[in-house]
Amino acid sequence: MENSTLVQLGNTSIAVSRLSFGTVFMGSRGDSLLPQAGADLLIYAYQRGITLWDTSEDYDTHAHIACALQRIPRSQVVISSKLNLPARPVDGLLQELDTCYLDILFVHDVGLDAIQAAKETLQSWQREKSTGRVRAVGLSTHSALVAERVCEWSEVEVLMLPINATGFALPGKPIEGGMERMKVAAEKASDIGKGIIAMKVMGLGALAHQPREAIEHVANLPYVHSLCIGMRNRAEIDQNAQILGSLKIV
Numbered sequence: 570m571e572n573s574t575l576v577q578l579g580n581t582s583i584a585v586s587r588l589s590f591g592t593v594f595m596g597s598r599g600d601s602l603l604p605q606a607g608a609d610l611l612i613y614a615y616q617r618g619i620t621l622w623d624t625s626e627d628y629d630t631h632a633h634i635a636c637a638l639q640r641i642p643r644s645q646v647v648i649s650s651k652l653n654l655p656a657r658p659v660d661g662l663l664q665e666l667d668t669c670y671l672d673i674l675f676v677h678d679v680g681l682d683a684i685q686a687a688k689e690t691l692q693s694w695q696r697e698k699s700t701g702r703v704r705a706v707g708l709s710t711h712s713a714l715v716a717e718r719v720c721e722w723s724e725v726e727v728l729m730l731p732i733n734a735t736g737f738a739l740p741g742k743p744i745e746g747g748m749e750r751m752k753v754a755a756e757k758a759s760d761i762g763k764g765i766i767a768m769k770v771m772g773l774g775a776l777a778h779q780p781r782e783a784i785e786h787v788a789n790l791p792y793v794h795s796l797c798i799g800m801r802n803r804a805e806i807d808q809n810a811q812i813l814g815s816l817k818i819v
Contacts (some may be wrong), residue, residue: 708728730766785816788813
C-alpha cells in the first residue's frame with residue numbers, strides 16, 4: 570500500500586485516509602458491477618492509500634466490500650455504512666459485509682421531520698458500541714438546518730455532510746439552509762470533537778470537469794477530516810488520489 574497520511578476522526582479512536590471511497594456507483598444506482606469487479610476497485614484504492622470505504626444499505630454494495638475484505642486484513646480499512654429510518658437491526662449489515670464489526674454507522678439522510686427518531690436510534694446504538702460491534706455512530710444529512718440542530722449532540726460522533734463549491738446536494742435542489750450554514754455547522758461540530766466526512770465533493774458531477782478545483786475547495790477546510798468521492802474506475806481513483814496528494818493545504 571502506498572504511504573497515506575491518516576487523520577484522526579474527531580474524538581473517535583478511528584484514523585481515516587483523507588480521500589475515502591464512496592461505493593454508490595458500484596451498485597444498482599450506477600454501473601451494477603459484480604461483487605468481484607467492485608472488490609478489484611476497492612483493493613486498487615487500498616493500494617493507493619484509500620482506507621475509508623463508505624457504503625449504505627440502499628447502495629447494493631455490501632457484497633462488493635465483503636468480497637474485498639476477503640483479500641486484506643480487516644483492521645487495515647475503515648468501513649462506514651448507513652441505515653435508513655426506521656433502522657433495521659445491525660446484525661443484517663454485519664452479515665452482508667461479512668464482518669464482526671462496523672467502524673462507523675450512520676443514520677442515513679436525516680431530514681427535519683426525522684430528528685427525534687434519529688436521536689432515539691443513535692441512543693439505541695450505544696448498546697452496539699458497548700459490545701464492540703460498532704466503533705462510532707453518527708448521521709448523514711443534506712440539510713444545513715439539521716446539521717445545526719445535531720452538531721452538538723453527545724450521541725453524534727461523526728457527521729457526513731455535503732460540502733462543495735456548488736451549494737447543491739441533490740439534483741436540482743440547493744442545500745436546505747445554504748452551503749455557508751452547512752460549513753458553519755461542520756466547523757462548530759469539528760471544534761468540539763466530532764468527525765467530519767465531506768460528501769458530494771464533486772457537486773453531483775457538476776464539477777467533474779474541474780476536479781482539482783473541486784477537491785481543493787473542500788480539502789482546504791481545516792474541519793474536514795476526509796473527502797468521500799464516488800469513483801467508477803481506476804482512472805478516477807488515480808486522478809483524485811494524485812490531486813489530493815499534491816495539494817498544498819493552506
